[in-house]
Amino acid sequence: MANASPVVIVGGGPSGTAAAAMLGKYQISSIIVEEAPKIGGVIYRGPLRKTQSLPHLDDNLQRAMSALRTRYENNRSFIDLKLQTRVLGPEGKQQLLLSENGQLTTQSYNELILATGCHERSIPFPGWQLPGVMLLGGVQLQIKSGLVRPGARMALVGTGPLLPLVACQLHKAGVNVVGVYEASSFNKLAKEAVALLNKPKLTLSGLSMMGYLKKHQIPFYYGHGIVNAQGSNKLERITVAPYDEQWQADHRQSQSIEVDAIGVGYGFVARTQLAMLLGVEHKYTKVSGYIPKLDDNFLSSQDNLYVVGDSSGLLGADAAICEGQIAAIDIALKRGAVTTSVAQKEKQKVMRKHARIARFRFGFDRFSERQNGLLNLAQDDTVVCRCEQATKKQLDDAIKQGVKDLTTLKMRTRIGMGDCQGKTCSSYALDLLHQAGHKQNSKTGVIKPRFPLDPIPFTFMEETFDEQI
Template structure:
């Protein structure tokens, strides 16, 4: 903790997932005062999401892979004196290197009880990612949920979205979701993967350097075999059927560009669909600060980071999925590396000066080698599951693309063909696509693709507000604010 209420923290960590927990615990162990802010009431993020203790679940680890790593992170965080600020929805960050102000509201879903400001000398952004969705006819029916959302329902609420669930989309998350749903008692007729897995085999050195990933694949694959779950590769759910909720889906074979092959559609009966096409880094806070971005191999937008996890903005570090999706172990390593770098920087800037201890330098070198090895695999994974340019052929003109504003594919195509929209921003201004409550998190990739005429272009849009915030909070910015 700071020496007084008026003193800033040495480090504010935003996000209490694997990267944030690792960074916060390491920084505190190195002698820094640390504030850990997160919207959730519990640490762990999406990956280590678990039931509320009040639920009395005896073995939450049964629903997780690598639970022991989380237990150790939580132990270190609780023992280190980190100030855990739960239920804090961070909506923007202001300031400059050495003098940052993190603005948040408290309360459920951001409907704040009060505005809060946390001051810090350095920032570590560990905001994770969110699921990327590509629309198709019927995707707004009740019973269609995100693949990660289905897993979150199971982990946090011990509930299933249905009893007969098709899992579809692209990416290794599908295997984990399908195996966990099947283990929980759901019938999973098929895992529908739009890509395949041959690209992994083309990079044997990346596989050999990351044997734990192969182990995870074997574990999930064995679970699917045990529960008789069919993998359908190079295929996609191209339509959902049902009146009041999901009753069945049509699965079509795809060509190499993800266009459905005529005559290959098959109907699979189900009462729920868990679907997702990978994860997209959640970088709104970072881009609001002007941090540089890069295009990833799977057509998302990630932050540009240096060898020590610092962004292009001095005094702002980032770790985990914000730099490109790569999994919990990579996030933990990056959080630790960023904390070492922050501690070294602040030590040099302090009145005492000084250099990093040799042990810390060796530790940083080991972490950099580990990060490089895991990043290679992350790049292979991203390239293997990148969306094909032909997926918009799934869409009929009356398919809703923007669910919040009920904007159809036909309206966006009209904006492009007749009104001259050639990017997502112009399409948004002409159709309101992306202006709803989710602020484009659900439809942004699809709108950008339709506007650009193919692929899924990255987004460099800067936003002042990273999350929805009550107008009363904006109106009270000039009034005294409670500081932590």
């Protein structure tokens, strides 16, 4: 074989593991670099400690988790798994800098697959920094990773299919779920019936969840959402209200609800910081933020660099698996490990499945499309950038004074200068710019990531220096 070096895969979630397994099918070795202690990603990682039972996880999820583990085990001889290892960024040509076992190491590659996933989209509102206010994915991660109850009396606010799923999981875990508040109207969901039929089993699963909530008298409100959160040192109550079509809250009909925790879920953003550092060309999408420009094989503008899964666009775990497999088939074809006819047949089968999933997901994307009313939740003194404590008024004032892009907004207000490098605030700030009429621009509409992606402890530097001398 012309190229016997292993394919390097960053991320051991559904897409990364599927890519490694498909490569193993063609007897091609790979290295998975995964920051967590287990493969599977946030969705399929499962408990981080042993439990007697998993009452909070539905049968479909447990089967999917088992399938991912089986896929890995069946091809384990071809996969080198590096757990609890972080990629800090590029180090020279076709080489990555890693934080591994308390030391800095490097990993070279000829083909690189990025499967870095996504992070949650933050929507500031008064009180959103109180202890007990959590993003929806974080709530789910707690109960899925070890049956940790995030609260005793909870409400869920936001939009999308994760709301009923997490509500069911919380109830099964023993949490009193006092209400679920979906921002979009039911009529808007009904219009997407044809799109949802592309995944009938998944649609039936969603209906089953809604039936479960009704059976256990957990109220589900369409066209409602968060207004604010209150409490002295921790969350004590929230205010919710009906939303209009633009998700503008009707304060005349607001109501106060006593809770000790809430889950807030208004979408996700593709995690593309590493791809940007590697020089991959990106484009802006309203649903996923900035995503790489890719061809049909998920190959980027950089030769031999593929981007798959939620880091290439938010289509969910099933689509992520397909994308990892397609990238792996393309690599196998280029390496001569499979004939063109076999590769095309295999790829077409996976792409048909991917297309059905995409049509299904696009229906939910239209249903859950963010509306400008969310931008009006934050008040003048509401902190938007947690790292630098920049407020909504500071951003509004800068935009009124002529700021038209994120780079200048960063210089004026310091948003994106903290440790998270804008993951929390940049999407919200970009929405503000768009609301003000400033069109996005690929050169100025993004806060560029800095190297290293994660802070490097001085102890790492000392140990590395000691080894070198």
